[in-house]
Amino acid sequence: MPLGIDxxxxxxxxxxxxxxxxxxxxxxxxxxxxENAMLYLKLAQLRGALQHxxxxxxxxxxxxxxxxxxxxxxxxxxxKFKQExxxxxxxxxxxQNAAKEIPKQFNEQVQYANSVVQRHKMAFQSQSSxxxxxxxxLAHMELTLHxxxxxxxxxxxxxxxxxxxxxxLRGNIxxxxxxxxxxxxxxxxxxxxxxxxxxxxxxxxxxxxxxxNVCVRTTKHNKVFEYERxxxxxxxxxxxxxxxQPMLTSLLDGYNICIMAYGQTGSGKTHTMLGSHKNxxxxxxxxxxxxxxxxxxxxxxxxxxxxxxxxxxxxxxxxVVEIYNNDIRDLLSHDPNIKHDINTGxxxxxxxxxxxxxxVDTVYDVMCLVQHGLHTRRESATLVHEHSSRSHLVxxxxxxxxxxxxxxxxxxxxxxxxAYSKTLQPTPRDSKGRSSSLSSSGSMPSGSMWQSNDLSxxxxxxxxxxxKLQLVDLAGSECVGMSGVKGQALRETANINKSLSALAxxxxxxxxxxxxxxxxxxxxxxxxxxxxxxxxKLLILLCVAPAQRYITESLQSLGFGARARQVQRGxxxxxxxxxxxxVSLDTPKNSRSISVTGPPPFSQR
Numbered sequence: 001m002p003l004g005i006d007x008x009x010x011x012x013x014x015x016x017x018x019x020x021x022x023x024x025x026x027x028x029x030x031x032x033x034x035e036n037a038m039l040y041l042k043l044a045q046l047r048g049a050l051q052h053x054x055x056x057x058x059x060x061x062x063x064x065x066x067x068x069x070x071x072x073x074x075x076x077x078x079x080k081f082k083q084e085x086x087x088x089x090x091x092x093x094x095x096q097n098a099a100k101e102i103p104k105q106f107n108e109q110v111q112y113a114n115s116v117v118q119r120h121k122m123a124f125q126s127q128s129s130x131x132x133x134x135x136x137x138l139a140h141m142e143l144t145l146h147x148x149x150x151x152x153x154x155x156x157x158x159x160x161x162x163x164x165x166x167x168x169l170r171g172n173i174x175x176x177x178x179x180x181x182x183x184x185x186x187x188x189x190x191x192x193x194x195x196x197x198x199x200x201x202x203x204x205x206x207x208x209x210x211x212x213n214v215c216v217r218t219t220k221h222n223k224v225f226e227y228e229r230x231x232x233x234x235x236x237x238x239x240x241x242x243x244x245q246p247m248l249t250s251l252l253d254g255y256n257i258c259i260m261a262y263g264q265t266g267s268g269k270t271h272t273m274l275g276s277h278k279n280x281x282x283x284x285x286x287x288x289x290x291x292x293x294x295x296x297x298x299x300x301x302x303x304x305x306x307x308x309x310x311x312x313x314x315x316x317x318x319x320v321v322e323i324y325n326n327d328i329r330d331l332l333s334h335d336p337n338i339k340h341d342i343n344t345g346x347x348x349x350x351x352x353x354x355x356x357x358x359x360v361d362t363v364y365d366v367m368c369l370v371q372h373g374l375h376t377r378r379e380s381a382t383l384v385h386e387h388s389s390r391s392h393l394v395x396x397x398x399x400x401x402x403x404x405x406x407x408x409x410x411x412x413x414x415x416x417x418x419a420y421s422k423t424l425q426p427t428p429r430d431s432k433g434r435s436s437s438l439s440s441s442g443s444m445p446s447g448s449m450w451q452s453n454d455l456s457x458x459x460x461x462x463x464x465x466x467x468k469l470q471l472v473d474l475a476g477s478e479c480v481g482m483s484g485v486k487g488q489a490l491r492e493t494a495n496i497n498k499s500l501s502a503l504a505x506x507x508x509x510x511x512x513x514x515x516x517x518x519x520x521x522x523x524x525x526x527x528x529x530x531x532x533x534x535x536x537k538l539l540i541l542l543c544v545a546p547a548q549r550y551i552t553e554s555l556q557s558l559g560f561g562a563r564a565r566q567v568q569r570g571x572x573x574x575x576x577x578x579x580x581x582x583v584s585l586d587t588p589k590n591s592r593s594i595s596v597t598g599p600p601p602f603s604q605r
Contacts, residue, residue, distance in 0.1 A: 173507075173569075174228050175561040177214050177542040178240065179206050180268040181233040186547040201549040208232035214544070216555060225558045227565065233546070237290065240272065240541075241297045248301050250537055251399055251467055252309070255572055258470040258531035259294060262500075262560060263543030264553035265476030272543055273393075273473040274370075286364045294541070295395055295471045299366040302397060302469065309401075317357040317398040318366050320373035323524050324391035325495045330355040331373030342526050350530050357398065370395055390492045392499065392524055393473040403463035470531055474500065474524075477553065499524040504560055506532055511566040537572050540564055 187195045187202040194200040205217045214230045216223045229243050244259065251257050261269035276291040288300065306314040320331040321340070328340045333356055343351045360366050377391060475496045502522040509517040510532070519529040531538050542561040544554045 173564045173567050174537075174539045175542060175565050176229040176231070176240075176243065176539065177225070177227045177544060177558070177561060178231040178235065178268065178272060179208055179214060179233055179544050179546055180271075182546060183266075185266070186545065186549070188549060201547065203548040204546045205548050205551055206544055206546040206554055214558070216551065216558065218551065218555075223555070223558075225562055227542070227561060237272075237275070237293060237297070241294060244294060244298070244539065245301055247537055247539060248298060248305065248469070251302065251469055252305055252314070252401065254465060254467060256468050256470070256530065256536035258472065258528070258536045258538045259298070259541065260470075260472040260474060260528075260531075260538070261294075261541045261543055262474050263476060263557050264545065264550060267476060267543040267545045267550075267553075267557070269476060269541075269543045270473055272541055273471060274374075286362065295370060295473075296363055296367050298469065298471060299397060300363040302399070303361075303363055306399070313402050315400045316360050316366075317400065318360050318369055319352075319355050319357045319396045319398070320370055321352065321355055321394050321396075322373075322377050322391040323394070323499065323527065325492060326499065326523050328352065328355075328523055328527065329391075331376050332356045332358065332369060336376045342523065350527065352527070357396075366397070390475060390496070392475050392496075394527065395471040395473075397469040397471070399467050399469070400464050401467070403465050468536075470528070470536070472528070477556070498522060503528075503532075504563070507560075507564050507567055510569060511563060533569065535572070 182196055182202060182204060187200070190200055190202060195202050196204060207215045207217065208230060209215050209224065211230055212226055212228070214225050214227070216225070231240055247257055247259070259273075261273045263269050271293065273293045273295050275289070275293045275296070288297075302316065306316065322329050322331055328342070329336050330338065330340055330352075340352055340354050343353050345351065358369060360369065373393075373395075377393060477497055477500050499522040502518065502525050505518055505521065506525045517533070519525045519533070525532065530536060540561060542557055544557055546554075
């Protein structure tokens with residue numbers, strides 16, 4: 001451009017033009033940005049619509065597939081139903097064909113049944129006479145069997161009665177054996193899994209054979225023991241007493257009775273005599289309890305028998321003593337530690353004049369006194385038995401009954417003898433409650449055939465007869481090594497075993513008819529001299545534990561019972577008033593034979 005030309009106006013216009021152009025461009029840019037934003041928004045909307053359309057398309061596709069599967073399953077089901085329908089049609093056709101054959105088959109079966117019935121009818125008619133004969137023979141055989149059964153029962157009862165009569169004539173001791181069931185303490189330290197199994201210490205080796213035999217299975221051979229009665233493990237207290245009960249009738253006939261439980265510790269003696277240890281009071285109830293033992297049942301039977309007699313003619317007295325460490329203690333005394341001596345009369349009768357005897361009227365009174373005595377009885381736990389008795393318990397029930405009136409001191413010579421007097425006054429008692437009707441020597445029954453010093457007189461001078469029921473719960477023999485006793489308990493065990501050994505010695509001497517019988521070796525044998533020596537009907541209840549760990553003690557107990565059965569003491573003596581003496585035609589050596597003037601004794605009238 002040539003110099004000197006003024007170009008300012010040119011630049012201003014050009015700047016304006018450019019600015020205008022820029023403004024137009026800016027406006028265009030703004031409008032484009034706005035349009036672009038709108039397009040982006042529209043694009044987002046279209047993308048959302050596309051996504052929704054795709055989701056709907058997927059759902060429609062899934063519905064289509066579900067519908068296709070459903071149609072396919074429906075088609076398959078329809079095909080299956082069609083096949084089943086075809087099969088049903090075929091079955092229906094076969095049923096229709098069979099239904100058409102049924103009348104024909106039914107007629108054939110009816111004809112066959114008629115022919116069979118006809119044949120059986122003819123056979124029945126031909127055999128009716130034979131059936132009548134068989135029925136007659138069967139009836140005759142039933143009658144014969146019934147007759148034989150009755151005869152067998154009668155013969156068995158007669159044999160038992162004859163056996164009992166023979167036992168009484170010989171004076172043999174009756175022995176019953178009771179096998180108790182296995183108890184939890186029989187397993188000792190063994191596991192419960194081996195309890196009672198073969199080879200274990202708790203294995204049962206003492207087995208009930210029958211009512212008269214018991215078997216002990218040892219490693220070498222089996223030993224069978226026979227007794228008058230054997231009770232198995234399931235025998236109840238009531239079942240056992242049913243066998244003992246007949247002896248009690250003799251008590252009111254004038255005979256002394258002694259029932260003694262013998263066996264090792266833990267064999268069930270106290271359970272048999274008193275009742276279950278589960279009831280520490282030994283069931284002193286007025287009603288019969290299924291667990292009560294021989295003592296409460298015997299007392300209940302005794303009161304039943306006396307209730308059948310004339311009212312007021314019989315009274316009952318009870319005494320409870322224990323023999324502890326060879327000392328006699330009165331358990332009804334205020335001081336049971338006082339020792340009592342045995343009094344021997346001129347006729348060798350045995351009595352305890354210093355003990356307390358209390359009159360009772362019910363079995364509840366008896367058991368309350370027995371329970372009172374048991375509270376002071378010596379008892380402790382050993383490894384063998386939790387309630388081991390450490391003393392011998394002797395419960396004596398004395399029955400005071402009227403003698404015939406002609407034995408009374410005030411009977412006139414012309415009075416006619418009567419069976420029993422009409423009244424009997426209560427037995428006089430001293431301030432301590434003891435019976436004061438003993439003789440001056442304090443003696444008890446004598447050893448003559450008819451006991452003459454078991455009679456006292458009441459305040460009216462009437463003669464009365466005393467008979468006694470001795471119920472003895474012996475302490476159990478035990479092995480020191482098994483029981484684990486020490487100290488005082490060891491001394492108790494020594495005295496218990498010594499007294500039981502002395503009892504076996506006495507029975508051995510009686511069985512061998514030795515000139516000297518060692519009754520006085522212990523207080524137990526001395527106190528029971530009347531019962532063992534023949535002044536009482538004696539029953540020994542052997543109690544045996546069945547487990548292998550006690551087999552030595554069980555064999556010893558069973559052997560004791562077998563030896564006791566061999567004792568023949570002569571006929572049991574009956575009580576008679578002191579105003580009468582026995583007439584003996586065959587006078588044994590060292591016995592008295594004194595004539596009697598007046599009415600004959602009971603057995604001769």
